Amino acid sequence: MNVRRRISAAALAGSAVLGLLAVSACSTSGAAGKEDGKLAVTASFYPMQFLAEKIGGKHVSVTSLTSPGTEPHDLELSPKQTAQLGESDAIVYLKGVQPAVDEAVKQSGVKHTADAASFTTLESHGAEVGGHGHEEHGHAGHDHGDESGLDPHIWLDPVKYAEAAKGVGKTFAAADPAHKADYEKNTAALVKQLDELDQEYKDGLKNRKSDTFITTHAAFGYLAERYGLTEEAISGLDPEATDVSGSRVKELQALAKKHDVHTVFFETLTSPDMAKTLAKDVHAKTDVLDPIEGITKKSRGDDYLSVMESNLKALQKALGAK
Numbered sequence: 576m577n578v579r580r581r582i583s584a585a586a587l588a589g590s591a592v593l594g595l596l597a598v599s600a601c602s603t604s605g606a607a608g609k610e611d612g613k614l615a616v617t618a619s620f621y622p623m624q625f626l627a628e629k630i631g632g633k634h635v636s637v638t639s640l641t642s643p644g645t646e647p648h649d650l651e652l653s654p655k656q657t658a659q660l661g662e663s664d665a666i667v668y669l670k671g672v673q674p675a676v677d678e679a680v681k682q683s684g685v686k687h688t689a690d691a692a693s694f695t696t697l698e699s700h701g702a703e704v705g706g707h708g709h710e711e712h713g714h715a716g717h718d719h720g721d722e723s724g725l726d727p728h729i730w731l732d733p734v735k736y737a738e739a740a741k742g743v744g745k746t747f748a749a750a751d752p753a754h755k756a757d758y759e760k761n762t763a764a765l766v767k768q769l770d771e772l773d774q775e776y777k778d779g780l781k782n783r784k785s786d787t788f789i790t791t792h793a794a795f796g797y798l799a800e801r802y803g804l805t806e807e808a809i810s811g812l813d814p815e816a817t818d819v820s821g822s823r824v825k826e827l828q829a830l831a832k833k834h835d836v837h838t839v840f841f842e843t844l845t846s847p848d849m850a851k852t853l854a855k856d857v858h859a860k861t862d863v864l865d866p867i868e869g870i871t872k873k874s875r876g877d878d879y880l881s882v883m884e885s886n887l888k889a890l891q892k893a894l895g896a897k
Contacts, residue, residue, distance in 0.1 A: 611636065614751045617660050619668035619676045620647035621869045622730035623691060625879045626743045627667045629765045634754045635665075635747070640676060644871045646844050647672060652679055661685065665750045667743055671697070671727040687750035692727060694742030695735045700726040700796025700806075731866065732797035733776070733883070737769040772883055776802055779887050784895030787834035789827060791841045791850050794866035804894075805834075809849050824853065831857040838893035840864035843873045862889050 613636040618624035620641035627637045640656055641647045652660075652675045660666065660679050665687040670677050680688055729735040744762030748755040780802050788799075793808035807830055809823070830836065837859050841850035847861065854861045865874060867882050875885035890896070 614747065614754075615662070615664045616747075617663040617666050619666075619673055620650070622736075622867060622879065623667040623669060626691070626736075626740055626765075630740060630744050630758060630761045631747055632757060632761050634751060634757060641673075641869065643869050644844065645869060647868050651675055665689065665746055667691070667746070669727055669729070669739075671725060687746050689743045689746035691729065691739035691742065695729055695738040697725040697727065697729070698796070698800075699724045700793055700800075726793070726796050728794045728866065729797060730879070731795055731883075732801045733769040733773040734801060735797055737766045737773075740765050740769065768880060772880060773801075775884070776887055779891055780804070780894065780896050782897045783891075785834050785836065786894070787830065787836055788864070788890065788893055789831065789836055789839045789850075789853070790864055791845065791847070792866075794842070795864065804890075809853060824856070827853060828857050831859060836893075838862050838889075840889070840893070842866055843871060844868060862893065864889055 614631060614634055616627045616631060616635045616637045618627045618637055618639045620639065621643075624637055624639040627635060631637065638659065640652065640660070641650050650673045657679050660676075661683045663683070663685050666680055666683065666685050667689045668676050668680055669691040671692055680690075729739060740762055744758050747758045751758070776798075786803065787805045787807060788795075789807045789809070791808065792810050793806060795806045798804070799806040807827060809827065831839075831853075836857070839850045839854040839857070839859050839861050841847035841861055841863060843863060843865055850861050853859075863875065864886055865882050867874075867879055867886075870877065870882070874882055876882035
């Protein structure tokens with residue numbers, strides 16, 4: 576796997592702890608999680624936490640490994656978190672976003688794990704951004720297994736997110752058969768909400784003046800593909816890249832002029848500096864298009880669905896949709 580950012584020493588130390596826990600995890604994790612009568616679920620970061628809470632409802636106790644306001648790709652697990660992972664009744668994560676989590680899950684010995692990426696089809700979007708090659712997108716947080724360059728941002732496409740929800744529902748039903756009917760009911764309700772969100776996007780973006788939008792990093796490839804849009808990212812798949820070539824800046828300036836782009840989007844968890852600089856160069860405004868990797872006080876909404884609706888309004892305004 577082409578990983579530039581190495582897994583932290585803490586994560587490796589935690590993995591060693593898990594080596595000792597692996598044998599006992601399958602036999603004791605259920606008992607530990609059932610002390611309060613609920614399924615003990617560990618989620619890797621917010622989009623997985625949202626799925627777990629909505630689908631699990633009153634039958635689960637969900638803990639997220641990523642604190643609100645933390646850029647999830649940078650997560651380094653403490654030995655305590657790694658041990659907690661091994662004591663879970665179920666784990667919900669998305670392989671390819673957080674290498675330390677992927678490694679810890681692999682060694683955890685937990686039987687019921689839901690990799691959201693395995694429930695849908697991943698594609699490569701970063702390689703096409705601005706004509707850059709894979710070498711620009713070898714960010715560890717975006718490698719998926721051994722297949723470098725696949726885009727993990729499936730939650731920003733309501734259709735793919737619904738596919739992931741169905742997979743999580745089946746995992747919970749297998750981990751806690753006594754409440755299978757409730758998990759199926761909750762999954763169906765969430766899928767219905769995501770179907771409605773998908774229709775909102777289709778209707779809301781139908782009559783638009785432009786198809787092209789500019790973002791800081793290429794998180795919205797699946798969303799763009801779903802609704803016939805073109806995402807142009809300043810820095811490709813890496814949300815924290817600061818080294819952007821002069822040729823890429825010139826290319827974006829030309830694209831902004833050609834496609835009448837009046838807004839450059841930035842996000843809530845990383846620096847807006849690149850977006851503001853480009854916006855100044857092309858005489859455009861800036862606005863937030865949130866990749867929803869975490870909910871904070873700066874978020875335009877208090878959960879996934881409300882922030883996705885805020886994103887739709889921002890896109891409508893930027894693309895001249897009526």
